[in-house]
Amino acid sequence: xxxxxxxxxxxxxxxxxxxxxxxxxxxxxxxxxxxxxxxxxxxxxxxxxxxxxxxxxxxxxxxxxxxxxxxxxxxxxxxxxxxxxxxxxxxxxxxxxxxxxxxxxxxxxxxxxxxxxxxxxxxxxxxxxxxxxxxxxxxxxxxxxxxxxxxxxxxxxxxxxxxxxxxxxxxxxxxxxxxxxxxxxxxxxxxxxxxxxxxxxxxxxxxxxxxxxxxxxxxxxxxxxxxxxxxxxxxxxxxxxxxxxxxxxxxxxxxxxxxxxxxxxxxxxxxxxxxxxxxxxxxxxxxxxxxxxxxxxxxxxxxxxxxxxxxxxxxxxxxxxxxxxxxxxxxxxxxxxxxxxxxxxxxxxxxxxxxxxxxxxxxxxxxxxxxxxxxxxxxxxxxxxxxxxxxxxxxxxxxxxxxxxxxxxxxxxxxxxxxxxxxxxxxxxxxxxxxxxxxxxxxxxxxxxxxxxxxxxxxxxxxxxxxxxxxxxxxxxxxxxxxxxxxxxxxxxxxxxxxxxxxxxxxxxxxxxxxxxxxxxxxxxxxxxxxxxxxxxxxxxxxxxxxxxxxxxxxxxxxxxxxxxxxxxxxxxxxxxxxxxxxxxxxxxxxxxxxxxxxxxxxxxxxxxxxxxxxxxxxxxxxxxxxxxxxxxxxxxxxxxxxxxxxxxxxxxxx
Numbered sequence: 107x108x109x110x111x112x113x114x115x116x117x118x119x120x121x122x123x124x125x126x127x128x129x130x131x132x133x134x135x136x137x138x139x140x141x142x143x144x145x146x147x148x149x150x151x152x153x154x155x156x157x158x159x160x161x162x163x164x165x166x167x168x169x170x171x172x173x174x175x176x177x178x179x180x181x182x183x184x185x186x187x188x189x190x191x192x193x194x195x196x197x198x199x200x201x202x203x204x205x206x207x208x209x210x211x212x213x214x215x216x217x218x219x220x221x222x223x224x225x226x227x228x229x230x231x232x233x234x235x236x237x238x239x240x241x242x243x244x245x246x247x248x249x250x251x252x253x254x255x256x257x258x259x260x261x262x263x264x265x266x267x268x269x270x271x272x273x274x275x276x277x278x279x280x281x282x283x284x285x286x287x288x289x290x291x292x293x294x295x296x297x298x299x300x301x302x303x304x305x306x307x308x309x310x311x312x313x314x315x316x317x318x319x320x321x322x323x324x325x326x327x328x329x330x331x332x333x334x335x336x337x338x339x340x341x342x343x344x345x346x347x348x349x350x351x352x353x354x355x356x357x358x359x360x361x362x363x364x365x366x367x368x369x370x371x372x373x374x375x376x377x378x379x380x381x382x383x384x385x386x387x388x389x390x391x392x393x394x395x396x397x398x399x400x401x402x403x404x405x406x407x408x409x410x411x412x413x414x415x416x417x418x419x420x421x422x423x424x425x426x427x428x429x430x431x432x433x434x435x436x437x438x439x440x441x442x443x444x445x446x447x448x449x450x451x452x453x454x455x456x457x458x459x460x461x462x463x464x465x466x467x468x469x470x471x472x473x474x475x476x477x478x479x480x481x482x483x484x485x486x487x488x489x490x491x492x493x494x495x496x497x498x499x500x501x502x503x504x505x506x507x508x509x510x511x512x513x514x515x516x517x518x519x520x521x522x523x524x525x526x527x528x529x530x531x532x533x534x535x536x537x538x539x540x541x542x543x544x545x546x547x548x549x550x551x552x553x554x555x556x557x558x559x560x561x562x563x564x565x566x567x568x569x570x571x572x573x574x575x576x577x578x579x580x581x582x583x584x585x586x587x588x589x590x591x592x593x594x595x596x597x598x599x600x601x602x603x604x605x606x607x608x609x610x611x612x613x614x615x616x617x618x619x620x621x622x623x624x625x626x627x628x629x630x631x632x633x634x635x636x637x638x639x640x641x642x643x644x645x646x647x648x649x650x651x652x653x654x655x656x657x658x659x660x661x662x663x664x665x666x667x668x669x670x671x672x673x674x675x676x677x678x679x680x681x682x683x684x685x686x687x688x689x690x691x692x693x694x695x696x697x698x699x700x701x702x703x704x705x706x707x708x709x710x711x712x713x714x715x716x717x718x719x720x721x722x723x724x725x726x727x728x729x730x731x732x733x734x735x736x737x738x739x740x741x742x743x744x745x746x747x748x749x750x751x752x753x754x755x756x757x758x759x760x761x
Contacts, residue, residue: 138210141180148169188209212733247620289719623694677709700713
């Protein structure tokens with residue numbers, strides 16, 4: 107009720123509630139603390155899940171901060187601001203709960219300063235300056251931790267080369283062994299449902315992130331063709347079986363221009379997201395990663411081979427059947443001869459379509475539309491595997507993964523518009539009979555990755571998907587930008603991203619260790635600045651006592667995450683936090699880089715390097731910046747006006 111109501115202390119003027127001055131800031135702090143208290147108990151591996159029952163009858167089980175806030179119906183504007191804050195952090199895959207906790211603590215620390223008479227502008231300016239200084243110290247701390255771990259440089263792990271060059275269909279037996287990235291994924295999965303099988307799922311998340319890391323350019327387009335006049339089909343063409351060689355199985359067509367007969371998936375995003383296909387039933391250990399695209403479809407003909415090696419795909423967004431006029435018309439068949447003539451015309455069109463597919467060398471057809479049994483049997487007779495009624499977004503995934511162009515007219519299909527896949531196979535999941543069994547088509551390609559998520563219910567599967575997606579995002583933020591050359595070469599599918607910087611410089615220790623060490627570094631820098639100003643008797647704007655107090659208040663906000671982790675472990679809050687700062691201070695004074703944090707599994711303090719708890723530097727810097735900007739935005743609001751709608755009359759006004 108605290109979050110859904112306006113706090114007391116406001117004045118009512120002209121059917122509106124007005125809250126002004128310092129009371130408005132107090133109300134904002136109360137609302138922020140109420141939101142933070144909801145999220146505080148779900149932080150870390152010891153955090154608890156929240157069960158949300160929707161009005162529609164659905165259930166949501168989650169401990170993710172962004173997902174939890176999205177499900178809550180918060181009405182207060184400050185609460186909605188914190189929801190937007192958590193959603194902005196969600197693109198990094200981690201820190202959605204910590205950013206809200208830090209923003210709430212910054213607001214609490216600012217309130218005593220304002221009550222002492224410090225101007226709001228001075229507090230917000232000191233907060234922003236402290237955030238910039240802390241970001242610089244974060245990179246200093248990251249480099250210090252990197253020197254402590256000399257074997258963490260990226261690109262030097264021979265297991266990664268073996269992992270990236272592997273051609274396994276699934277990767278349960280070929281897990282990536284890059285230690286730092288796997289630790290980042292395990293930390294992101296910690297405290298969520300997926301942590302029950304965290305080690306294997308973290309490896310799969312790293313694999314998926316690396317598979318999609320270098321795919322930042324759109325697929326090649328097909329050559330343009332003249333579509334001014336519709337092509338005329340003749341019955342003299344006889345279909346011939348398609349012939350393909352294994353040497354062209356992994357070759358992709360060269361880039362060319364777009365045409366009216368073909369289209370391509372939009373390249374609005376910088377990378378193609380990983381696909382998640384959910385099949386309820388089974389358990390979390392049954393979740394697997396497939397290199398390629400997974401379609402919730404089956405082969406159109408039940409007698410088609412379940413595996414097609416060296417597949418040459420034609421991706422069609424047009425119907426293979428005769429086009430139906432859009433206008434009103436009537437056709438009267440009054441004799442068997444006329445019916446036979448109509449049937450021959452339809453069969454002739456089918457033969458021309460199949461002949462065109464055979465002529466260009468396609469042995470697999472992925473069609474967005476359906477076709478009848480006659481055409482289905484004709485495709486099967488000529489050795490062409492067909493998949494029909496494929497959704498539009500899945501069509502785009504197949505085109506991107508195989509390098510094919512979307513064909514808008516089958517008779518305008520050209521060899522350069524075809525895509526290649528190492529294998530197209532049909533699999534069946536479920537073992538409890540026909541109602542539980544479901545068929546899927548897997549189109550293998552090194553350009554994309556797909557998760558087959560299994561779980562005991564819809565709520566479990568949905569939470570698993572969110573956990574995996576967050577872990578992949580967290581890993582992707584730790585990958586340096588790749589030196590990718592032009593696309594379209596024959597060896598394109600075997601390429602891997604060339605990492606220009608060590609991954610270790612983009613990863614820092616978690617468990618509240620980095621926050622504690624940056625807090626100590628920032629406090630020491632502020633103390634040195636104040637001491638230097640006192641020695642020379644020159645106080646600038648940054649070294650005034652009130653500015654230093656506000657900067658120290660911001661530095662104290664960094665301890666929101668360690669304090670929440672300590673509380674989740676049921677440890678003494680004040681004593682444990684003091685010990686955490688004391689041990690990290692001794693490490694810094696001894697010029698040692700051992701980061702001491704909260705080991706939630708052992709319920710004690712320990713080295714985060716030894717525990718393997720790692721976070722993304724980009725995610726942590728973003729959380730600090732977002733929390734600072736949110737706190738400054740709330741502090742600058744000194745007047746809150748909530749308009750009340752006048753009571754509506756039940757009678758309608760006269761026209």
